[in-house]
Amino acid sequence: MPREYEALLAALRLTDIPFAEYGWKNRPEGIYGVVGLDFENPSLDGDGQKVDRSWNASVDVYFPRLADREGVIETIEEVLAEICGPSWELNSSQYENSTGLFHLEWTCDLQDGGN
Numbered sequence: 001m002p003r004e005y006e007a008l009l010a011a012l013r014l015t016d017i018p019f020a021e022y023g024w025k026n027r028p029e030g031i032y033g034v035v036g037l038d039f040e041n042p043s044l045d046g047d048g049q050k051v052d053r054s055w056n057a058s059v060d061v062y063f064p065r066l067a068d069r070e071g072v073i074e075t076i077e078e079v080l081a082e083i084c085g086p087s088w089e090l091n092s093s094q095y096e097n098s099t100g101l102f103h104l105e106w107t108c109d110l111q112d113g114g115n
Contacts, residue, residue, distance in 0.1 A: 002055050004110035005037050008083045015075050017061060031063040031072065038107075055110045058091070062101045069102065076106060084108040 012019045012035055019033040038056045059080070061072050073090070080088040088108035095102050 001037070002110050002112050004083060004112075005055065005057055008057065008059075008079070008108070008110065009035055011079045011083055012059065012076075015079065017072070017075060027062075031061065031068060033059065033061040033076075035059050037110075053112050055112075057108050057110055059106045059108070061104050062096075062099070064101055066102060069104070072104060076104070080106060080108055084110065 009019070009021065012033065017031050017033050018028050019035055021034070022036045023034055024032065036058055038058055059076060061076060063069070063072055077088075077090075087110075088106055090104065091107045092103075092105045
């Protein structure tokens, strides 16, 4: 697992928003989040070996009140800027009729950090 992913997960869990990896068995009430490592990005290869590799991760936050949106954005983007530098973006903002929740999704690129 990339070290930057481990750092991202730890930093998100230090916020006031409860986070789980990949999903919740029983989702919490109120604001909650999900983080996951989605796929490996194209890598730099040399001499038949991977020289540099990175991954794409996603951070999803769900919340019931539109009034919470700005606080959620501020909290998550502060963590992303600290861990990922400029390698992140707010990918989508939506309202889910089936759950009655607002949903924000960020994607970011994470480096291996050397193993």
